[in-house]
Amino acid sequence: MSFVEDPGHLSKSRLKSDLVAHKVELPPAGSKKEAYVALHLRHVDQTNAANFSSDEDDQELGVAGGDPGSAEELDPSALTDNDLKALLFKYGVKAGPILASTRAVYENKLRKLLQSAGEGESNEAENAVLYSDSDEEDVREENEDEEKELEGAQEKKAEALEPNQQQSDEMESWSAPSACSYSMPEHWSRSSRLDNDAEDKDIIVDQADTPKDSTCVKEIKDPGRDILKDLLADTKASPTGIYATPRRPIKGAALRPVQYAYPDTPVSPTTLERQEVQRRLVPVYVQVLVFFAVACILFLIFVNVEDTNSVVDLLESLSQGPDGDDERLDAASGEL
Amino acid sequence: MSTTSQKHRNFVSEPMADKPVMALAGIGDRLGHSLTEQGYDKAYVVLGQFLLLRKDTELFCYWLKDVTAANRKQADDCAQCLKDWCDAFL
Numbered sequence: 001m002s003f004v005e006d007p008g009h010l011s012k013s014r015l016k017s018d019l020v021a022h023k024v025e026l027p028p029a030g031s032k033k034e035a036y037v038a039l040h041l042r043h044v045d046q047t048n049a050a051n052f053s054s055d056e057d058d059q060e061l062g063v064a065g066g067d068p069g070s071a072e073e074l075d076p077s078a079l080t081d082n083d084l085k086a087l088l089f090k091y092g093v094k095a096g097p098i099l100a101s102t103r104a105v106y107e108n109k110l111r112k113l114l115q116s117a118g119e120g121e122s123n124e125a126e127n128a129v130l131y132s133d134s135d136e137e138d139v140r141e142e143n144e145d146e147e148k149e150l151e152g153a154q155e156k157k158a159e160a161l162e163p164n165q166q167q168s169d170e171m172e173s174w175s176a177p178s179a180c181s182y183s184m185p186e187h188w189s190r191s192s193r194l195d196n197d198a199e200d201k202d203i204i205v206d207q208a209d210t211p212k213d214s215t216c217v218k219e220i221k222d223p224g225r226d227i228l229k230d231l232l233a234d235t236k237a238s239p240t241g242i243y244a245t246p247r248r249p250i251k252g253a254a255l256r257p258v259q260y261a262y263p264d265t266p267v268s269p270t271t272l273e274r275q276e277v278q279r280r281l282v283p284v285y286v287q288v289l290v291f292f293a294v295a296c297i298l299f300l301i302f303v304n305v306e307d308t309n310s311v312v313d314l315l316e317s318l319s320q321g322p323d324g325d326d327e328r329l330d331a332a333s334g335e336l
Numbered sequence: 337m338s339t340t341s342q343k344h345r346n347f348v349s350e351p352m353a354d355k356p357v358m359a360l361a362g363i364g365d366r367l368g369h370s371l372t373e374q375g376y377d378k379a380y381v382v383l384g385q386f387l388l389l390r391k392d393t394e395l396f397c398y399w400l401k402d403v404t405a406a407n408r409k410q411a412d413d414c415a416q417c418l419k420d421w422c423d424a425f426l
Contacts, residue, residue, distance in 0.1 A: 096390040105399045
Protein backbone atom coordinates (compact mmCIF):
# COMPACT_ATOMS: atom_id res chain seq x y z
CA MET A 1 0.00 0.00 0.00
CA SER A 2 2.72 2.39 0.57
CA PHE A 3 3.84 4.13 -2.39
CA VAL A 4 4.79 6.21 0.54
CA GLU A 5 8.29 4.93 1.06
CA ASP A 6 9.32 3.98 4.48
CA PRO A 7 12.95 4.98 4.40
CA GLY A 8 13.77 2.68 7.23
CA HIS A 9 12.97 -0.24 4.97
CA LEU A 10 15.14 0.90 2.14
CA SER A 11 18.67 -0.23 1.67
CA LYS A 12 21.50 2.13 2.32
CA SER A 13 22.55 2.30 -1.30
CA ARG A 14 19.00 3.00 -2.26
CA LEU A 15 18.83 5.83 0.21
CA LYS A 16 22.07 7.18 -1.12
CA SER A 17 20.88 7.16 -4.69
CA ASP A 18 17.62 8.74 -3.63
CA LEU A 19 19.42 11.54 -1.93
CA VAL A 20 21.61 12.07 -4.93
CA ALA A 21 18.57 12.11 -7.17
CA HIS A 22 17.02 14.80 -5.02
CA LYS A 23 20.31 16.66 -4.96
CA VAL A 24 20.74 16.36 -1.24
CA GLU A 25 24.20 16.34 0.15
CA LEU A 26 25.25 12.93 1.32
CA PRO A 27 26.41 12.46 4.86
CA PRO A 28 30.06 11.48 5.30
CA ALA A 29 30.93 8.06 4.04
CA GLY A 30 31.11 6.32 7.35
CA SER A 31 27.66 7.36 8.50
CA LYS A 32 25.17 4.92 9.70
CA LYS A 33 22.01 4.20 7.89
CA GLU A 34 20.07 6.33 10.32
CA ALA A 35 21.76 9.43 9.04
CA TYR A 36 20.65 8.58 5.54
CA VAL A 37 17.19 7.78 6.72
CA ALA A 38 16.92 11.07 8.54
CA LEU A 39 18.07 13.04 5.55
CA HIS A 40 15.78 11.05 3.36
CA LEU A 41 12.81 11.72 5.56
CA ARG A 42 13.55 15.37 5.65
CA HIS A 43 14.19 16.08 2.02
CA VAL A 44 12.82 13.37 -0.16
CA ASP A 45 9.54 12.96 1.61
CA GLN A 46 8.97 16.64 1.43
CA THR A 47 9.13 16.57 -2.32
CA ASN A 48 7.00 13.50 -2.42
CA ALA A 49 4.41 15.15 -0.26
CA ALA A 50 4.27 18.00 -2.68
CA ASN A 51 3.68 15.57 -5.48
CA PHE A 52 1.20 13.47 -3.67
CA SER A 53 -1.63 15.91 -3.72
CA SER A 54 -1.68 15.98 -7.48
CA ASP A 55 -0.39 12.55 -8.35
CA GLU A 56 -1.81 10.42 -5.65
CA ASP A 57 -4.16 8.49 -7.81
CA ASP A 58 -1.57 7.81 -10.43
CA GLN A 59 0.94 6.67 -7.91
CA GLU A 60 -1.48 4.35 -6.26
CA LEU A 61 -2.26 2.88 -9.60
CA GLY A 62 1.39 2.37 -10.17
CA VAL A 63 1.76 0.55 -6.91
CA ALA A 64 -1.16 -1.68 -7.60
CA GLY A 65 0.53 -2.60 -10.83
CA GLY A 66 -2.18 -0.94 -12.80
CA ASP A 67 -2.38 0.53 -16.23
CA PRO A 68 1.06 1.07 -17.74
CA GLY A 69 -0.29 4.02 -19.62
CA SER A 70 -1.07 5.98 -16.52
CA ALA A 71 2.31 5.06 -15.13
CA GLU A 72 3.78 7.63 -17.42
CA GLU A 73 3.58 10.00 -14.54
CA LEU A 74 5.60 7.68 -12.36
CA ASP A 75 9.03 8.91 -11.64
CA PRO A 76 11.33 5.92 -11.86
CA SER A 77 13.81 7.55 -9.59
CA ALA A 78 11.20 7.77 -6.86
CA LEU A 79 10.46 4.07 -6.91
CA THR A 80 11.79 1.60 -4.44
CA ASP A 81 14.17 -1.02 -5.70
CA ASN A 82 11.53 -3.68 -5.58
CA ASP A 83 8.93 -1.55 -7.29
CA LEU A 84 11.35 -0.70 -10.03
CA LYS A 85 12.18 -4.34 -10.47
CA ALA A 86 8.51 -5.29 -10.54
CA LEU A 87 7.66 -2.64 -13.10
CA LEU A 88 10.49 -3.73 -15.31
CA PHE A 89 9.35 -7.29 -15.02
CA LYS A 90 5.91 -6.25 -16.13
CA TYR A 91 7.49 -4.95 -19.30
CA GLY A 92 9.26 -8.21 -19.78
CA VAL A 93 12.65 -7.06 -18.59
CA LYS A 94 14.24 -9.33 -16.09
CA ALA A 95 16.36 -6.98 -14.03
CA GLY A 96 19.44 -7.97 -12.14
CA PRO A 97 20.36 -6.62 -8.73
CA ILE A 98 19.49 -2.99 -8.39
CA LEU A 99 22.52 -1.41 -6.84
CA ALA A 100 23.97 2.02 -6.87
CA SER A 101 25.73 1.36 -10.13
CA THR A 102 22.88 -0.37 -11.90
CA ARG A 103 20.02 1.73 -10.68
CA ALA A 104 20.52 4.54 -13.13
CA VAL A 105 20.55 2.08 -15.99
CA TYR A 106 17.29 0.49 -14.94
CA GLU A 107 15.63 3.84 -14.41
CA ASN A 108 16.61 4.85 -17.92
CA LYS A 109 15.28 1.63 -19.27
CA LEU A 110 12.02 2.07 -17.47
CA ARG A 111 11.65 5.61 -18.77
CA LYS A 112 12.12 4.41 -22.30
CA LEU A 113 9.61 1.65 -21.79
CA LEU A 114 7.09 4.06 -20.33
CA GLN A 115 7.49 6.41 -23.25
CA SER A 116 7.10 3.76 -25.83
CA ALA A 117 4.19 2.23 -23.95
CA GLY A 118 2.51 5.58 -24.02
CA GLU A 119 2.96 5.80 -27.75
CA GLY A 120 2.12 2.18 -28.31
CA GLU A 121 -1.19 2.32 -26.54
CA SER A 122 -2.66 4.88 -28.84
CA ASN A 123 -1.64 2.89 -31.88
CA GLU A 124 -2.35 -0.56 -30.65
CA ALA A 125 -5.41 -1.04 -32.75
CA GLU A 126 -3.64 -0.19 -35.96
CA ASN A 127 -0.48 -2.11 -35.27
CA ALA A 128 -1.77 -5.14 -37.05
CA VAL A 129 -1.73 -3.40 -40.38
CA LEU A 130 1.98 -3.04 -40.21
CA TYR A 131 2.91 -6.10 -38.29
CA SER A 132 1.56 -8.44 -40.86
CA ASP A 133 3.57 -6.67 -43.49
CA SER A 134 6.78 -6.69 -41.72
CA ASP A 135 6.97 -8.86 -38.72
CA GLU A 136 8.45 -12.28 -38.57
CA GLU A 137 7.40 -13.13 -35.04
CA ASP A 138 4.06 -13.02 -33.33
CA VAL A 139 5.05 -10.20 -31.10
CA ARG A 140 1.55 -8.89 -30.48
CA GLU A 141 -0.83 -11.65 -29.78
CA GLU A 142 -3.73 -9.83 -28.26
CA ASN A 143 -6.05 -8.60 -30.97
CA GLU A 144 -3.74 -8.71 -33.81
CA ASP A 145 -3.46 -12.35 -34.65
CA GLU A 146 -6.59 -12.27 -36.70
CA GLU A 147 -5.90 -8.93 -38.22
CA LYS A 148 -2.40 -9.97 -38.99
CA GLU A 149 -3.54 -13.05 -40.75
CA LEU A 150 -5.99 -11.03 -42.71
CA GLU A 151 -3.34 -8.63 -43.75
CA GLY A 152 -0.89 -11.36 -44.49
CA ALA A 153 -3.48 -13.36 -46.35
CA GLN A 154 -4.23 -10.46 -48.55
CA GLU A 155 -0.58 -10.01 -49.28
CA LYS A 156 0.16 -13.62 -49.92
CA LYS A 157 -2.87 -14.00 -52.04
CA ALA A 158 -1.80 -11.08 -54.11
CA GLU A 159 1.68 -12.47 -54.39
CA ALA A 160 0.68 -15.95 -55.26
CA LEU A 161 -1.79 -14.90 -57.86
CA GLU A 162 0.36 -12.22 -59.38
CA PRO A 163 3.88 -12.94 -58.38
CA ASN A 164 5.36 -9.96 -60.05
CA GLN A 165 6.66 -6.57 -59.22
CA GLN A 166 3.30 -4.87 -59.27
CA GLN A 167 2.10 -6.13 -55.96
CA SER A 168 5.37 -5.70 -54.23
CA ASP A 169 5.57 -2.18 -55.52
CA GLU A 170 2.14 -1.57 -54.16
CA MET A 171 3.15 -2.93 -50.81
CA GLU A 172 6.25 -0.87 -50.85
CA SER A 173 4.41 2.26 -51.68
CA TRP A 174 2.27 1.77 -48.61
CA SER A 175 5.24 1.48 -46.41
CA ALA A 176 7.34 3.92 -48.36
CA PRO A 177 6.30 6.96 -46.39
CA SER A 178 7.41 5.26 -43.24
CA ALA A 179 10.88 3.90 -43.71
CA CYS A 180 12.92 3.02 -46.75
CA SER A 181 15.01 0.55 -44.84
CA TYR A 182 11.80 -1.10 -43.81
CA SER A 183 10.48 -1.69 -47.28
CA MET A 184 13.73 -2.97 -48.67
CA PRO A 185 14.00 -6.06 -46.51
CA GLU A 186 10.35 -6.70 -47.22
CA HIS A 187 11.00 -6.74 -50.90
CA TRP A 188 14.08 -8.84 -50.50
CA SER A 189 12.42 -11.32 -48.27
CA ARG A 190 9.39 -11.43 -50.46
CA SER A 191 11.46 -12.34 -53.48
CA SER A 192 13.37 -14.94 -51.55
CA ARG A 193 10.12 -16.39 -50.37
CA LEU A 194 8.87 -16.51 -53.88
CA ASP A 195 11.93 -18.43 -54.90
CA ASN A 196 11.81 -20.94 -52.13
CA ASP A 197 8.28 -21.44 -51.03
CA ALA A 198 6.08 -21.43 -54.05
CA GLU A 199 4.42 -24.66 -53.10
CA ASP A 200 3.76 -23.77 -49.54
CA LYS A 201 2.33 -20.47 -50.50
CA ASP A 202 -0.40 -22.02 -52.58
CA ILE A 203 -1.50 -24.06 -49.63
CA ILE A 204 -1.29 -21.08 -47.35
CA VAL A 205 -3.26 -18.95 -49.72
CA ASP A 206 -5.96 -21.53 -49.92
CA GLN A 207 -6.20 -21.73 -46.20
CA ALA A 208 -6.13 -18.03 -45.72
CA ASP A 209 -8.45 -17.19 -48.51
CA THR A 210 -11.62 -18.73 -47.38
CA PRO A 211 -12.78 -16.87 -44.32
CA LYS A 212 -11.11 -13.59 -44.66
CA ASP A 213 -11.61 -12.12 -48.05
CA SER A 214 -14.10 -9.43 -47.30
CA THR A 215 -12.51 -8.09 -44.21
CA CYS A 216 -9.06 -7.93 -45.75
CA VAL A 217 -9.84 -4.94 -47.85
CA LYS A 218 -11.09 -2.98 -44.90
CA GLU A 219 -7.96 -3.55 -42.90
CA ILE A 220 -5.63 -2.43 -45.59
CA LYS A 221 -7.49 0.67 -46.54
CA ASP A 222 -6.03 2.71 -43.74
CA PRO A 223 -2.29 2.32 -43.50
CA GLY A 224 -1.42 5.97 -43.85
CA ARG A 225 -0.44 7.94 -40.87
CA ASP A 226 -0.29 5.05 -38.46
CA ILE A 227 2.36 3.14 -40.29
CA LEU A 228 5.05 5.61 -39.48
CA LYS A 229 4.37 5.68 -35.78
CA ASP A 230 3.89 1.99 -35.57
CA LEU A 231 6.99 1.19 -37.48
CA LEU A 232 9.20 3.41 -35.45
CA ALA A 233 7.50 2.51 -32.23
CA ASP A 234 7.79 -1.16 -33.00
CA THR A 235 11.45 -1.41 -32.44
CA LYS A 236 11.14 -0.48 -28.83
CA ALA A 237 7.64 -1.30 -27.76
CA SER A 238 7.93 -4.93 -27.01
CA PRO A 239 6.53 -5.75 -23.61
CA THR A 240 7.29 -9.38 -24.05
CA GLY A 241 10.94 -8.62 -24.58
CA ILE A 242 10.88 -9.96 -28.08
CA TYR A 243 12.28 -7.41 -30.44
CA ALA A 244 11.07 -7.25 -33.99
CA THR A 245 13.59 -5.24 -35.91
CA PRO A 246 12.42 -4.05 -39.31
CA ARG A 247 15.62 -5.15 -40.93
CA ARG A 248 14.83 -8.79 -40.60
CA PRO A 249 13.05 -10.45 -43.47
CA ILE A 250 9.42 -11.36 -43.29
CA LYS A 251 9.04 -14.82 -41.94
CA GLY A 252 6.96 -17.02 -39.90
CA ALA A 253 4.01 -14.76 -39.27
CA ALA A 254 0.73 -16.54 -39.04
CA LEU A 255 0.62 -19.14 -41.73
CA ARG A 256 3.80 -18.34 -43.49
CA PRO A 257 6.61 -20.80 -43.63
CA VAL A 258 9.49 -20.01 -41.43
CA GLN A 259 12.93 -19.55 -42.85
CA TYR A 260 15.69 -19.51 -40.36
CA ALA A 261 18.69 -17.41 -41.08
CA TYR A 262 20.59 -20.14 -39.35
CA PRO A 263 20.74 -23.82 -40.20
CA ASP A 264 17.37 -25.37 -40.48
CA THR A 265 17.33 -27.38 -37.33
CA PRO A 266 18.75 -25.59 -34.33
CA VAL A 267 20.93 -28.42 -33.25
CA SER A 268 22.64 -28.52 -29.94
CA PRO A 269 26.18 -29.79 -29.72
CA THR A 270 25.09 -32.92 -27.90
CA THR A 271 22.63 -33.73 -30.63
CA LEU A 272 25.34 -33.29 -33.21
CA GLU A 273 27.57 -35.66 -31.32
CA ARG A 274 24.83 -38.20 -31.02
CA GLN A 275 24.18 -38.02 -34.74
CA GLU A 276 27.83 -38.53 -35.46
CA VAL A 277 28.03 -41.48 -33.14
CA GLN A 278 25.00 -43.01 -34.74
CA ARG A 279 26.62 -42.68 -38.07
CA ARG A 280 29.67 -44.48 -36.79
CA LEU A 281 27.67 -47.27 -35.19
CA VAL A 282 26.81 -48.78 -38.51
CA PRO A 283 30.34 -49.69 -39.44
CA VAL A 284 30.98 -50.93 -35.91
CA TYR A 285 28.26 -53.51 -36.21
CA VAL A 286 29.69 -54.54 -39.52
CA GLN A 287 33.09 -54.91 -37.94
CA VAL A 288 31.75 -57.06 -35.14
CA LEU A 289 29.89 -59.30 -37.52
CA VAL A 290 32.90 -59.70 -39.72
CA PHE A 291 34.99 -60.58 -36.69
CA PHE A 292 32.65 -63.31 -35.59
CA ALA A 293 32.34 -64.63 -39.10
CA VAL A 294 36.08 -64.85 -39.47
CA ALA A 295 36.38 -66.52 -36.06
CA CYS A 296 33.82 -69.11 -37.01
CA ILE A 297 35.50 -69.79 -40.31
CA LEU A 298 38.87 -70.24 -38.64
CA PHE A 299 37.41 -72.57 -36.07
CA LEU A 300 35.73 -74.66 -38.71
CA ILE A 301 38.89 -74.82 -40.75
CA PHE A 302 40.90 -75.78 -37.73
CA VAL A 303 38.42 -78.46 -36.81
CA ASN A 304 38.22 -79.88 -40.29
CA VAL A 305 41.93 -79.85 -40.96
CA GLU A 306 42.88 -81.56 -37.72
CA ASP A 307 42.17 -85.19 -36.77
CA THR A 308 39.44 -85.94 -34.34
CA ASN A 309 42.05 -86.94 -31.72
CA SER A 310 43.59 -83.56 -31.75
CA VAL A 311 40.13 -82.06 -31.52
CA VAL A 312 39.50 -84.04 -28.37
CA ASP A 313 42.87 -83.02 -27.04
CA LEU A 314 42.01 -79.47 -27.88
CA LEU A 315 38.78 -79.57 -25.98
CA GLU A 316 40.42 -81.20 -22.98
CA SER A 317 43.30 -78.86 -22.89
CA LEU A 318 41.03 -75.88 -23.11
CA SER A 319 39.63 -76.84 -19.77
CA GLN A 320 43.11 -77.38 -18.32
CA GLY A 321 44.27 -73.81 -18.66
CA PRO A 322 47.15 -71.84 -20.15
CA ASP A 323 49.79 -74.51 -19.61
CA GLY A 324 47.64 -77.01 -21.35
CA ASP A 325 47.47 -74.73 -24.31
CA ASP A 326 51.18 -74.86 -24.85
CA GLU A 327 51.20 -78.65 -24.71
CA ARG A 328 48.31 -78.82 -27.04
CA LEU A 329 49.97 -76.55 -29.52
CA ASP A 330 53.09 -78.71 -29.46
CA ALA A 331 50.97 -81.82 -29.82
CA ALA A 332 49.02 -80.28 -32.68
CA SER A 333 52.11 -79.15 -34.52
CA GLY A 334 53.72 -82.51 -33.89
CA GLU A 335 50.78 -84.35 -35.31
CA LEU A 336 50.67 -82.12 -38.35
CA MET B 337 28.25 -12.05 -39.08
CA SER B 338 29.48 -8.64 -38.14
CA THR B 339 33.12 -8.01 -38.60
CA THR B 340 35.18 -7.81 -35.45
CA SER B 341 38.24 -5.75 -34.85
CA GLN B 342 41.64 -7.14 -34.08
CA LYS B 343 41.30 -5.89 -30.54
CA HIS B 344 38.08 -7.82 -30.18
CA ARG B 345 39.65 -10.98 -31.47
CA ASN B 346 42.65 -10.58 -29.21
CA PHE B 347 40.48 -10.10 -26.18
CA VAL B 348 38.15 -12.97 -26.87
CA SER B 349 40.90 -15.42 -27.69
CA GLU B 350 42.07 -15.93 -24.12
CA PRO B 351 41.01 -15.45 -20.49
CA MET B 352 41.27 -11.80 -19.65
CA ALA B 353 43.38 -12.31 -16.52
CA ASP B 354 44.60 -8.90 -15.39
CA LYS B 355 44.30 -7.06 -18.65
CA PRO B 356 43.72 -3.35 -18.27
CA VAL B 357 40.41 -1.90 -19.21
CA MET B 358 41.89 -0.46 -22.39
CA ALA B 359 42.28 -3.96 -23.74
CA LEU B 360 38.54 -4.07 -24.27
CA ALA B 361 37.30 -3.48 -27.77
CA GLY B 362 35.83 -0.03 -28.13
CA ILE B 363 37.73 1.34 -25.15
CA GLY B 364 40.57 3.60 -26.16
CA ASP B 365 42.77 5.92 -24.18
CA ARG B 366 40.16 8.50 -23.41
CA LEU B 367 37.48 6.11 -22.30
CA GLY B 368 40.03 3.98 -20.57
CA HIS B 369 41.14 6.86 -18.40
CA SER B 370 37.60 7.82 -17.72
CA LEU B 371 36.79 4.36 -16.53
CA THR B 372 39.96 4.05 -14.50
CA GLU B 373 39.13 7.21 -12.64
CA GLN B 374 35.82 5.77 -11.64
CA GLY B 375 37.46 2.69 -10.29
CA TYR B 376 37.06 0.41 -13.28
CA ASP B 377 40.75 -0.01 -13.83
CA LYS B 378 40.81 -3.63 -14.97
CA ALA B 379 38.81 -5.38 -17.60
CA TYR B 380 37.41 -7.78 -15.06
CA VAL B 381 35.81 -4.97 -13.13
CA VAL B 382 33.94 -3.91 -16.23
CA LEU B 383 33.10 -7.54 -16.73
CA GLY B 384 31.63 -7.51 -13.26
CA GLN B 385 29.36 -4.66 -14.22
CA PHE B 386 28.35 -6.47 -17.36
CA LEU B 387 27.45 -9.54 -15.37
CA LEU B 388 25.47 -7.51 -12.88
CA LEU B 389 23.34 -6.34 -15.75
CA ARG B 390 22.71 -9.97 -16.56
CA LYS B 391 24.87 -9.85 -19.66
CA ASP B 392 22.39 -7.61 -21.40
CA THR B 393 24.26 -5.69 -24.06
CA GLU B 394 21.64 -2.99 -24.33
CA LEU B 395 21.67 -2.23 -20.63
CA PHE B 396 25.43 -2.35 -20.60
CA CYS B 397 25.50 0.21 -23.39
CA TYR B 398 23.24 2.48 -21.37
CA TRP B 399 25.55 2.11 -18.44
CA LEU B 400 28.72 2.74 -20.36
CA LYS B 401 27.34 5.80 -22.08
CA ASP B 402 26.13 7.03 -18.74
CA VAL B 403 29.39 6.55 -16.93
CA THR B 404 31.74 7.66 -19.66
CA ALA B 405 31.43 9.78 -22.74
CA ALA B 406 31.23 6.73 -24.94
CA ASN B 407 29.35 6.92 -28.19
CA ARG B 408 27.05 4.25 -29.43
CA LYS B 409 29.59 2.42 -31.52
CA GLN B 410 32.14 2.25 -28.76
CA ALA B 411 29.58 0.99 -26.30
CA ASP B 412 28.29 -1.58 -28.75
CA ASP B 413 31.80 -2.81 -29.48
CA CYS B 414 32.62 -3.13 -25.82
CA ALA B 415 29.37 -4.89 -25.01
CA GLN B 416 29.78 -7.30 -27.86
CA CYS B 417 33.37 -8.00 -26.86
CA LEU B 418 32.34 -8.83 -23.32
CA LYS B 419 29.46 -10.91 -24.49
CA ASP B 420 31.65 -12.96 -26.77
CA TRP B 421 34.18 -13.40 -24.03
CA CYS B 422 31.49 -14.66 -21.70
CA ASP B 423 30.20 -17.04 -24.33
CA ALA B 424 33.67 -18.45 -24.70
CA PHE B 425 34.90 -18.59 -21.14
CA LEU B 426 32.10 -18.17 -18.70
